[in-house]
Amino acid sequence: MTPPVIPVDAPGGEHVAARWLPRFAVRPGSRVATGGSQIIVLDPLADRRWDEFVCSHPSSSIYHLADWSAILRSAYGFTPCGVALESDGRIVGVLPMMSSLGVVTRRRLRALPAVGSVDPLANTAEGRRALLSAACDLALESGARSFTLTARSADLEGLEPRLAVGRRFATFIAPLGDDPERLRAGWKKSANNLWRGLRKSEQAGVTVREGSSERDLRRFYAMYCATMRHHRSLPRSYRMFSHTRRALSEKGLYRLLLAEHDGAVVAGGVFCTWQGTVDLMFNASSQAHLALRPNHAIYWNAICWAIENGCRHYNMGEAPVDGSLGRFKAQWGGEPAARFRYEFTPGGSSNAAQALRRTSNQLEARRESTLSRVWGRTPLPATRAAGQLVYRFF
Helix, strand or coil: CCCCCEEEECCCCCEEEECCCCCCCCCCCCCECHHHCEEEEECHHHCCHHHHHHHHCCCCCHHHCCHHHHHHHHHHCCEECEEEEEECCEEEEEECCEEEEECCCEEEEEECCCCCCCCCEECCHHHHHHHHHHHHHHHHHCCCCEEEEEECCCCHHHHCCCCEEEEEEEEEEEECCCCHHHHHHHHHHHCHHHHHHHHHHHHCCCEEEEECCHHHHHHHHHHHHHHHHHCCCCCCCHHHHHHHHHHHHCCCCEEEEEEEECCEEEEEEEEEEECCEEEEEEEEECHHHHHHCHHHHHHHHHHHHHHHCCCCEEEEEECCCCCHHHHHHHHCCCEEEEEEEEEECCCCCCHHHHHHHHHHHHHHHHHHHHHHHHHHHCCHHHHHHHHHHHHHHC
16 A cells, blocks of 8 residues: 655645655644644654754754754664644644664654654643644554653653653763863862873873764774673664764764874764753773773863853763762763653553563563673674664664
């Protein structure tokens, strides 16, 4: 059967044929926000109004940008299906989502897989409620097994009762101020280990430069894969890294930093900037060179660059609050900020669905235990292939 063609009205009178979009009929009265806004489903890349709204909204994140539709589609074959609020020809609310078809999980809707938080973005609580309701309805109407959302907001189940909090975690965010040297001087009193680590890195001759070529990215990615193996985690695909660099560099939102010692790359980080915040997207370091404190050099260089370019916060990413990584981030002034993973599973209240979830959790625990035993000896090409398969099909 030929997939339905859904025309999307865009400024200038053009119509975009989005043949891959699931059928999504708006029932009168069920998806109407304040001011008579209507829900539409579209590919964010196909309608320039999407990014115009995202760039104008003070609560947006870089992951709301339409570029991620292209990045995730290219990296893993996911299908973009953004939900938007339209009013008087303008977009006044967005929730980016991707549809995927897994071997075990079957069809899923996610906002967003493999990247950071994307709250429903609208100017009113009613608008956010309409977006969440539309996402849950779309999961039902498209036959998806689940809809998941990772967000900063703690109250989304109050806006949409079908959502349940499945997981809570924390990212660390540090205020930067406007003077890096004053910030560093303060660490001598408040975080002496950090201050001494920075000095040790500099005295050892560790230098930091910006990576500007595909070769630089490949060198970083090889170290990233080794780092992910060390931490018993699955790496993202190189295609995702390459497309992220290309898309965000064109907008001046991307930076790859490489720490070197005696000509060898010993650490690195991929950073992006958005709305006064610099985000650490990916980090990697050579286990053989940790005594040189190369990660200290990367963090410090990123902070100096961020302050110089008007950023006043540093999002250092997820970490257990009581773990060694969380303590490392806290040294830099990082404070844990709550994040929430919301889930909607059609039919999830049934006993059968609950039993299926318990079985799934048990299998996941066994898989992680097995992974911990063998992952450290797995060849890097195999870890890359496993990451590609799991992110795409599970």
